Amino acid sequence: MITFYPGPSKVYPVVEQYLQEAFHEGVLSINHRSQACMNLTRTAIDLLHEKLAIPQDYTIYFISSATEVWEIMAQSLTQQHSLHIYNGAFGEKWAAYAERIVPQVTRLRFEPEESLATLSLPNHTPDVVCLTQNETSNGTQVHDWSVIAQQYPDALLAIDATSSMAGITLDWQKADVWFASVQKCFGLPAGMAIMVCSPKALARAFAIGDRKYYNSLLFIHENFIKFQTHYTPNVLAIYLLAKVLALQPPIATVHQRIKAQANDWYGFLAEHFNLSKTEGLYPLIQNKAVRSDTVLTIAGEPALIAQLKQRFQVAGITVGNGYGAWKDTTFRIANFPAISSDDILALKEELLKISYIQYEL
Numbered sequence: 001m002i003t004f005y006p007g008p009s010k011v012y013p014v015v016e017q018y019l020q021e022a023f024h025e026g027v028l029s030i031n032h033r034s035q036a037c038m039n040l041t042r043t044a045i046d047l048l049h050e051k052l053a054i055p056q057d058y059t060i061y062f063i064s065s066a067t068e069v070w071e072i073m074a075q076s077l078t079q080q081h082s083l084h085i086y087n088g089a090f091g092e093k094w095a096a097y098a099e100r101i102v103p104q105v106t107r108l109r110f111e112p113e114e115s116l117a118t119l120s121l122p123n124h125t126p127d128v129v130c131l132t133q134n135e136t137s138n139g140t141q142v143h144d145w146s147v148i149a150q151q152y153p154d155a156l157l158a159i160d161a162t163s164s165m166a167g168i169t170l171d172w173q174k175a176d177v178w179f180a181s182v183q184k185c186f187g188l189p190a191g192m193a194i195m196v197c198s199p200k201a202l203a204r205a206f207a208i209g210d211r212k213y214y215n216s217l218l219f220i221h222e223n224f225i226k227f228q229t230h231y232t233p234n235v236l237a238i239y240l241l242a243k244v245l246a247l248q249p250p251i252a253t254v255h256q257r258i259k260a261q262a263n264d265w266y267g268f269l270a271e272h273f274n275l276s277k278t279e280g281l282y283p284l285i286q287n288k289a290v291r292s293d294t295v296l297t298i299a300g301e302p303a304l305i306a307q308l309k310q311r312f313q314v315a316g317i318t319v320g321n322g323y324g325a326w327k328d329t330t331f332r333i334a335n336f337p338a339i340s341s342d343d344i345l346a347l348k349e350e351l352l353k354i355s356y357i358q359y360e361l
């Protein structure tokens with residue numbers, strides 16, 4: 001099976017072997033307060049710092065999902081007001097989760113082709129500003145949010161990097177909270193998320209002092225300084241994370257490969273599919289400055305998209321459906337590190353068959 005689904009996505013093939021090793025090593029039954037488990041947690045955290053170049057003074061926690069981090073943000077890091085700046089479905093969902101918990105939520109929507117630099121920012125004093133680095137639903141990304149940082153100097157900046165962390169380099173110092181679940185660029189089975197906090201974020205958690213919930217950030221933090229967790233964790237997920245990370249090159253190297261692959265995909269489409277908005281296939285996002293490197297959204301006429309999806313299915317290749325309003329006019333291709341060049345070749349071959357049919361007709 002070949003999958004380009006943007007989450008849950010392809011896991012590294014070596015996971016098969018590590019699953020067996022975990023079983024034989026007895027990892028699946030170890031006590032979560034044992035030294036062995038603490039060592040495992042420590043190894044995984046050290047590898048995250050090392051491989052993803054996360055600053056040493058930023059703390060790392062294992063959470064069950066990105067969705068749970070949305071709630072932790074609202075419960076433990078927001079006193080009164082959170083501002084959500086988004087252009088797609090995941091950013092919008094985050095705002096909806098915050099609205100159930102946070103007294104005041106401001107939504108600021110921008111267009112997928114728009115860059116943050118041109119936004120007019122409300123004259124508020126939010127505790128937290130929430131941004132989605134890579135919007136998985138439409139294939140856009142943001143890199144430069146300096147205008148936001150300048151406008152709200154006291155606010156914490158929280159970044160959902162679920163579909164980009166471990167795929168591209170992230171400028172950790174430019175935000176206070178970062179998070180991602182592991183079923184996207186980490187190439188692992190779903191069920192765990194990584195949350196990264198700056199010293200400023202941690203100080204804010206202590207100032208707020210939330211201890212009402214099992215997943216209050218302070219409880220989580222107190223456990224993690226001992227390399228323990230706030231509940232019995234999925235030890236297998238921690239094990240797989242450590243094993244798979246150990247094999248990875250530094251993130252700068254991964255980034256180069258992912259970038260080159262993205263450029264190659266766009267070049268391929270331009271060459272074979274006549275990148276125009278009236279025929280063939282073209283990137284949904286035309287503004288290269290905001291186009292995602294890790295989730296490519298390809299648009300075309302609904303009849304062509306339907307025909308393609310059918311072909312992919314026959315060939316045993318899964319791609320991502322279009323999201324929401326783009327359901328019938330786009331499909332999405334994950335450009336995640338676990339996807340091999342052979343997988344990409346197979347998908348390109350299927351696309352080329354369509355291209356011949358199109359142009360013969």
Ligand SMILES: *Cc1c(COP(=O)(O)O)cnc(C)c1O
Binds near residue numbers: 007066135
């Ligand atoms: C997939 C995704 C999520 C949700 O992740 P879960 O692990 O299901 O909670 C959140 N944000 C973005 C940007 C995503 O791509």
